[in-house]
Amino acid sequence: MTRKSDNINNLQNHLEDLESVIQDFVEGLETLFKRFIKIRVSLLKILNH
Amino acid sequence: MATFELNTKTHFHARSNSLPSRPHPLILQCNEHLDRLKASHETSSSSSSLSHKLGGLQDLHECVEKLFQLPLTQEALGRESQENWVDELLNGSLRLLDVCTTAKDSLLHTKECMRELQSIMRRRKGGEVELRAEIKKFLTSRKVVKKAISKALANLKGTTRKCSMSLAHKDNHTVALINLLENVEVVTISTFQTLLHLISGTTQSKSSSWILVSKLMQTKKVGCSKLADERGFAQLDEALQSFVFFT
Numbered sequence: 001m002t003r004k005s006d007n008i009n010n011l012q013n014h015l016e017d018l019e020s021v022i023q024d025f026v027e028g029l030e031t032l033f034k035r036f037i038k039i040r041v042s043l044l045k046i047l048n049h
Numbered sequence: 050m051a052t053f054e055l056n057t058k059t060h061f062h063a064r065s066n067s068l069p070s071r072p073h074p075l076i077l078q079c080n081e082h083l084d085r086l087k088a089s090h091e092t093s094s095s096s097s098s099l100s101h102k103l104g105g106l107q108d109l110h111e112c113v114e115k116l117f118q119l120p121l122t123q124e125a126l127g128r129e130s131q132e133n134w135v136d137e138l139l140n141g142s143l144r145l146l147d148v149c150t151t152a153k154d155s156l157l158h159t160k161e162c163m164r165e166l167q168s169i170m171r172r173r174k175g176g177e178v179e180l181r182a183e184i185k186k187f188l189t190s191r192k193v194v195k196k197a198i199s200k201a202l203a204n205l206k207g208t209t210r211k212c213s214m215s216l217a218h219k220d221n222h223t224v225a226l227i228n229l230l231e232n233v234e235v236v237t238i239s240t241f242q243t244l245l246h247l248i249s250g251t252t253q254s255k256s257s258s259w260i261l262v263s264k265l266m267q268t269k270k271v272g273c274s275k276l277a278d279e280r281g282f283a284q285l286d287e288a289l290q291s292f293v294f295f296t
Contacts, residue, residue, distance in 0.1 A: 008180075011288060012170050015163050017280045021096045022160045025244070028103035029153045035110040036149060040142045042117040046126045047135070 072225045075116045079229055082109035086236050094243045094253070096281060102240050113233055116226075125223045134214060134227055141234045144208060148241045151201040155194045155248050159282070162190045184289050191286055198249040205238060250283030 072080075086105045089098065116122055129135055169183045216224045246253040 007292060008170055008173075011285075011292065012167065014280050014285055014288060015167050015170075018282065018285055019160060019163060021100070021281075022156045022163075024100045025096075025103065026153060026156050026160075028100060028107070029149055029156070031107050032103060032110065033146070033149045033153070035107060035114060036142065036145045039110060039114050039117060040139075040146070042114065043126070043139065043142060046117065046123050047130050047139075049123075049127060 070221045073116075073119065073121065073222060075112060075119065076222075076225045076229055079109060079112045079116060079233070082112055083229075083232055083236055086240070090239070090243075094247060096247060099240075099244055099247060103244075106237055106240055109233060109236075113230070116229075121222050122226060125220070125226055129219075129223065132214075138230055141208075144205070145234070145237060145241075148201060148205065148238065148245075151197060152241060152244055152248065155198055155245070158190065158194055159248070162187045181293055184293050188286065188289060188293070195249045195251070198245045199251075202242060202245055205242060208238070248282055250281070250286050
């Protein structure tokens with residue numbers, strides 16, 4: 001029984017770790033997405049000039 | 050900056066006395082970012098190194114953004130607007146928006162399912178039956194995420210172009226621009242491929258486009274990426290699976 005709860009504790013830690021990894025990625029991707037949009041807008045502006 | 054000196058060398062073209070063909074400083078700066086990104090790929094693709102690489106991509110694209118503000122670039126694009134490479138540039142920019150959205154959605158979806166699992170574990174009421182059911186639910190959602198990712202990866206396959214065209218009658222800045230933007234897309238897409246593989250918990254095949262990157266960058270060897278995380282996405286799926294089926 002204790003092994004099982006150890007197991008669950010491990011899983012919980014794993015989930016917590018991964019959650020912060022995900023948070024980190026999402027923030028990075030959001031910044032990157034904004035840059036992609038900005039570049040696309042500049043590009044379209046130049047080409048429609 | 051020692052690295053600056055080193056990296057610029059390869060980007061010089063033949064010089065003449067009357068017409069200096071040194072690339073614009075912004076192009077050199079972009080190339081530096083590219084070199085750094087490529088070098089960092091030769092190490093592992095753990096989540097921390099990938100997160101670092103996303104930072105590098107931000108810097109690179111910030112630099113590209115500045116490049117598009119240059120009158121020199123704007124004139125070149127205006128002149129070449131009917132050319133194939135400009136079309137490809139537009140297509141490439143859509144692909145980047147697409148793949149970025151896929152990656153973010155996959156992460157947010159996984160996170161949401163993780164939250165539900167965590168709250169069940171924290172409460173620990175209902176006992177095992179409920180926990181197992183929730184884990185199975187999570188694994189099913191992960192399958193959906195993986196499917197979306199493998200579709201996105203399939204769409205990306207072969208898209209990173211290497212268009213054969215004559216650069217003969219183009220000026221130096223245009224040629225440098227074309228080369229740079231092509232490399233930017235290849236490196237960006239490759240980073241996203243690595244990220245998508247990491248999220249879905251699958252290993253990246255050896256024939257990944259990083260080989261193309263290393264060819265473009267003229268380096269000798271590129272390391273094969275491994276899922277180096279001890280507590281990554283793949284390991285979570287595995288742990289949950291063994292919890293459900295073997296305990």
